[in-house]
Amino acid sequence: VANQRYKCTVAYDGSKYHGFQLQLNAFTIQEALEKALSKMHKKPMKITGSGRTDAGVHAKGQVFHFDSELKIEPHRWTKALNAILNRDIRILETIKVEPDFHARFDVLKKEYRYFIQTCAIEDPFRHLYAYHVPQTLNLTAMQEATQLFLGEHDFTAFSSLKTTVKEKVRIIHHFEMIPSDHEIMVICEGNGFLYNMVRIMVGTLIDIGQGKKDAKQVQQAFIKKDRNLAGKTAPAHGLVLWKVTYEE
Amino acid sequence: VANQRYKCTVAYDGSKYHGFQLQLNAFTIQEALEKALSKMHKKPMKITGSGRTDAGVHAKGQVFHFDSELKIEPHRWTKALNAILNRDIRILETIKVEPDFHARFDVLKKEYRYFIQTCAIEDPFRHLYAYHVPQTLNLTAMQEATQLFLGEHDFTAFSSLKTTVKEKVRIIHHFEMIPSDHEIMVICEGNGFLYNMVRIMVGTLIDIGQGKKDAKQVQQAFIKKDRNLAGKTAPAHGLVLWKVTYEE
Numbered sequence: 016v017a018n019q020r021y022k023c024t025v026a027y028d029g030s031k032y033h034g035f036q037l038q039l040n041a042f043t044i045q046e047a048l049e050k051a052l053s054k055m056h057k058k059p060m061k062i063t064g065s066g067r068t069d070a071g072v073h074a075k076g077q078v079f080h081f082d083s084e085l086k087i088e089p090h091r092w093t094k095a096l097n098a099i100l101n102r103d104i105r106i107l108e109t110i111k112v113e114p115d116f117h118a119r120f121d122v123l124k125k126e127y128r129y130f131i132q133t134c135a136i137e138d139p140f141r142h143l144y145a146y147h148v149p150q151t152l153n154l155t156a157m158q159e160a161t162q163l164f165l166g167e168h169d170f171t172a173f174s175s176l177k178t179t180v181k182e183k184v185r186i187i188h189h190f191e192m193i194p195s196d197h198e199i200m201v202i203c204e205g206n207g208f209l210y211n212m213v214r215i216m217v218g219t220l221i222d223i224g225q226g227k228k229d230a231k232q233v234q235q236a237f238i239k240k241d242r243n244l245a246g247k248t249a250p251a252h253g254l255v256l257w258k259v260t261y262e263e
Numbered sequence: 264v265a266n267q268r269y270k271c272t273v274a275y276d277g278s279k280y281h282g283f284q285l286q287l288n289a290f291t292i293q294e295a296l297e298k299a300l301s302k303m304h305k306k307p308m309k310i311t312g313s314g315r316t317d318a319g320v321h322a323k324g325q326v327f328h329f330d331s332e333l334k335i336e337p338h339r340w341t342k343a344l345n346a347i348l349n350r351d352i353r354i355l356e357t358i359k360v361e362p363d364f365h366a367r368f369d370v371l372k373k374e375y376r377y378f379i380q381t382c383a384i385e386d387p388f389r390h391l392y393a394y395h396v397p398q399t400l401n402l403t404a405m406q407e408a409t410q411l412f413l414g415e416h417d418f419t420a421f422s423s424l425k426t427t428v429k430e431k432v433r434i435i436h437h438f439e440m441i442p443s444d445h446e447i448m449v450i451c452e453g454n455g456f457l458y459n460m461v462r463i464m465v466g467t468l469i470d471i472g473q474g475k476k477d478a479k480q481v482q483q484a485f486i487k488k489d490r491n492l493a494g495k496t497a498p499a500h501g502l503v504l505w506k507v508t509y510e511e
Contacts (some may be wrong), residue, residue: 026389073388092383102390136341139276142350144388224365 016090018082021092023062028103029073030143030252036067044068044077044104051099052081065118065125065259069211071251073144075128076107076258080118112173116261118185124188126258127213129201129249131221138197145198146253152224154194160223161190163233164216172236172245173216174209190216202257219246266330269340270360271310276351277321278391278500284315292316292325292352299347300329313366313373313507318460319499321392324355324506325383328366364509372436373456374506377449377465377497386445393446394501399473402442408471409438411481412464419488420458421464423496431457438464450505459496467494 025048037049045064054061064079072204087095090243092109100106132138137147164187171183189204198218201220203213219236222228228246236244272357273296281289285297293312300308312327313467337342340357348354360487378393380386385395412435414423449468451461467484476494484492 026387028390097384102385103387105384105387107384136345136353136355137350139274139351139353140392142276 018084018114020080020082020112020114021089022078022080022106022116022118023092023096023106024112025077025079026075026105026107027073027077028143029068029071031103032070034068034070034072035064035074035077041070044074044233045079047100047104048079048096051096052083054099055095056085063118065122066208068256069214069250069254072254072256073252074256077245077256078118078259078261080112080116084115096237118259121261122207122259123262124204124206124260125208125256126189126202126204126260127208128255128257129203129213129217130253130255131199131201131217131249132197133194133199134197141198143252144255146250148221148224150225152199152221153226154192154199154224156226157220157224158192160220160230160233161192163230163237164190168237170209170212171240172242173212173219173240175211175215175248176242178210180209185209185212192220214249214251214254215242215245215247217253218249220247222246240257266332268328268330268360268362268364269324270326270328270339270353270358270366272356273325273327274323274353275321275325275442276391277316277319279351279352280318282316282318282320283312283322283325292322292483293327295343295348295352298479299344300331301349303343304331304333306509311366313370313454315450316504317462317499317502320502320504321500322504324374325504326366326507326509328360328364330362331480334472336426338373362412366507369509370455370507371510372452372454372508373457373504374437374450374452374508375461376503376505377451377461378501378503379447379449379465380445381442381447382445389446391500394498396469396472398473400447400469401474402447403415404474404477405468405472408438408468408478408481409440409494411485412438416485417488418457418460420484420490420493421467422490423459423463424490426458428457433457433460440468462497462499462502463490463493463495466497467503469497470494 035044037045062079062081093106096106100245132145132147167186169184185206185207191202193200283292285293310327310329337357341354344354380393380395415434433455436454439450441448
């Protein structure tokens with residue numbers, strides 16, 4: 016029987032999972048999804064995600080693909096998988112794609128959002144979804160600093176030392192802060208992201224907002240490619256993989 | 264040493280607690296608060312809440328009082344307690360009150376809010392905070408039905424059969440539905456509420472929205488004082504104790 020390839024968009028509250036990617040001794044989003052598909056197929060099934068997300072990181076629009084010989088209409092896949100999955104993981108859409116579509120290799124751009132709670136007393140309903148920074152932040156300095164990250168750069172200084180990929184040049188299309196009464200939403204879109212890259216970019220912005228770093232140090236970090244010149248890594252729970260875009 | 268009475272306003276994500284009130288074999292909000300106070304006082308401490316909330320029910324503005332001989336300024340109480348408490352419980356405000364203030368007996372009115380998710384696929388970030396009803400609801404019928412609850416009524420039919428209080432007449436000042444794209448927010452304000460009363464009122468509204476009940480049956484439920492004529496009990500996790508008001 017010929018296999019059909021399907022592309023799924025999935026949202027998840029990552030609080031209770033050890034990240035997206037399969038791990039030996041910890042429950043992950045990928046494992047939950049593969050278990051659900053395996054149950055439907057009565058055999059072990061594998062999926063391919065657009066990329067990993069760390070433990071505690073959330074997603075509004077993560078994407079994965081899988082191949083199946085089952086003749087099921089796309090919207091029925093969505094329903095069937097949601098009936099099996101825990102309620103903190105929801106398939107939002109399933110569509111048929113060509114057999115050469117690849118959820119990781121074909122990514123055109125990714126959008127992440129990071130949420131910072133700025134109120135003096137943390138909102139207990141946001142404690143799993145936004146990083147609480149009760150100190151006053153210099154928003155103007157932060158807004159200005161976002162410009163330093165735009166365009167093509169070698170992001171070695173803004174990635175975890177654990178990064179294994181060698182090519183560290185990435186393009187940031189969009190990096191913006193949208194402050195509201197109690198929270199700052201940071202939007203970051205690029206053609207790809209290194210390990211911990213968004214969290215270090217946001218952590219550096221926060222350091223700038225607190226007067227611990229300035230624009231010159233960011234420029235030096237880019238030039239020297241030195242992780243120690245960049246800011247701290249903002250915690251995982253404020254981060255949401257918002258959207259993954261593919262070529263039409 | 265003379266005791267000072269303090270009034271605290273507290274917000275909590277009730278997801279991981281077995282309700283507000285102390286229980287023998289389950290961890291509750293009251294126990295968490297009393298433990299924090301006991302730690303500060305180095306002796307067992309008791310608090311008095313405005314009333315209980317069920318397991319899974321949340322609060323934006325629950326109120327309790329306690330007495331202490333410690334000479335600590337009100338805003339310092341807030342900070343000190345928040346430093347001890349888990350992040351899903353936050354003291355929002357502490358003020359000094361007269362020794363005859365009573366968090367339960369002096370309640371003038373309470374406001375609850377209930378959140379209903381109406382999108383086809385549940386938002387995984389709201390699954391602990393809103394009840395998912397994917398079926399189409401007749402909002403006009405629900406809006407009209409809210410009127411039937413306003414004013415003074417015997418709410419026997421709209422309370423749990425486990426209710427122990429004898430006086431079941433309550434006044435509802437305000438009962439309103441505010442629909443948005445993905446959720447309906449139900450606001451309910453009254454001079455007091457019986458056990459499960461808001462959840463049964465909202466459950467009845469939903470039954471009406473789904474065409475399972477109509478206005479006449481609500482009127483009959485009031486007249487006959489029969490729990491079976493009212494609607495189902497909406498689940499706890501959609502409910503938030505929003506505000507408790509006292510006489511100035």
